[in-house]
Amino acid sequence: MSEEIVLKTEDLTKHYGGVHALEGANFEMKKGEHVAIMGDNGAGKSTFVRQITGVEQRTRGKVWLYGEEVSFIGPLEAREAGIETVFQTLALADDLDVPDNLFLGREITKWDWLGPFRFLDYKAMRQATLEGLEKTAVKIPNIRNTIRNMSGGQRQCVAIARTATFHSRLTIMDEPTAALGVQETAQVENIIRTLKEAGEPLILISHNMRQVMDLVDRIIVFRRGRICANLDIKSEDISGEDVVGYITGAKTQPEYSDAA
Numbered sequence: 001m002s003e004e005i006v007l008k009t010e011d012l013t014k015h016y017g018g019v020h021a022l023e024g025a026n027f028e029m030k031k032g033e034h035v036a037i038m039g040d041n042g043a044g045k046s047t048f049v050r051q052i053t054g055v056e057q058r059t060r061g062k063v064w065l066y067g068e069e070v071s072f073i074g075p076l077e078a079r080e081a082g083i084e085t086v087f088q089t090l091a092l093a094d095d096l097d098v099p100d101n102l103f104l105g106r107e108i109t110k111w112d113w114l115g116p117f118r119f120l121d122y123k124a125m126r127q128a129t130l131e132g133l134e135k136t137a138v139k140i141p142n143i144r145n146t147i148r149n150m151s152g153g154q155r156q157c158v159a160i161a162r163t164a165t166f167h168s169r170l171t172i173m174d175e176p177t178a179a180l181g182v183q184e185t186a187q188v189e190n191i192i193r194t195l196k197e198a199g200e201p202l203i204l205i206s207h208n209m210r211q212v213m214d215l216v217d218r219i220i221v222f223r224r225g226r227i228c229a230n231l232d233i234k235s236e237d238i239s240g241e242d243v244v245g246y247i248t249g250a251k252t253q254p255e256y257s258d259a260a
């Protein structure tokens with residue numbers, strides 16, 4: 001398979017007992033592409049992300065990252081392979097402070113020439129943390145506080161700051177601005193634009209039509225666990241109203257007609 005294909009899934013499926021949360025998802029995205037996933041609550045969007053990132057083990061199907069077949073046993077393994085994910089239910093360590101959360105698994109060390117011991121460079125990590133948070137515009141009174149004591153929006157910004165701090169081969173954001181104020185939302189949208197300019201591919205899950213229409217190249221619509229539309233909003237004349245039609249099932253694309 002071509003290296004130009006960042007992510008490909010084939011027949012990706014997840015059943016929770018009798019609940020068919022995700023059914024036969026065939027998905028592909030190219031280098032540099034920004035793709036949104038839309039769909040009603042419970043449509044299977046987060047389930048799709050969890051199967052790709054190894055948070056759960058899939059019922060069936062295959063996943064390739066840059067042409068290499070992958071089957072991650074956990075989210076840290078996906079992260080090591082270059083997938084940076086902002087999960088909808090945030091995967092932050094409650095008992096750690098902000099720098100520790102940002103650098104979990106990626107600690108900066110110093111005095112490496114001293115031999116087998118690793119010395120963590122807290123100063124460098126604190127500095128990088130402040131720079132990352134500045135990009136999200138969120139105000140966190142003291143980054144040494146543990147995540148447990150933070151507001152939902154502050155937590156969300158810590159997770160997003162992580163994606164703005166490290167280069168990744170693929171970034172996935174599951175409703176990153178759901179808990180954010182107007183200013184913070186605008187900043188996160190700027191982070192997304194920066195990723196686009198840097199050619200870093202992104203999957204954005206969002207219910208915010210304006211945001212999606214503004215930011216991405218393509219929209220994939222999920223409905224009742226299945227992909228039901230693939231909308232190239234950059235080169236075709238597709239309105240927000242059209243997209244809503246696919247989300248509600250009022251409109252269908254012939255190639256996905258079995259999904260309706």
Ligand SMILES: Nc1ncnc2c1ncn2[C@@H]1O[C@H](COP(=O)(O)OP(=O)(O)OP(=O)(O)O)[C@@H](O)[C@H]1O
Binds near residue numbers: 016088
């Ligand atoms: N652990 C689980 N056990 C049983 N059912 C689950 C589990 N996780 C998700 N589901 C079900 O799978 C379906 C898809 O859920 P999912 O979280 O993927 O939806 P979503 O599209 O992300 O929705 P939202 O927009 O509300 O975040 C839902 O019907 C949900 O109830």
Ligand SMILES: [Mg+2]
Binds near residue numbers: 045088174
């Ligand atoms: Mg979800």
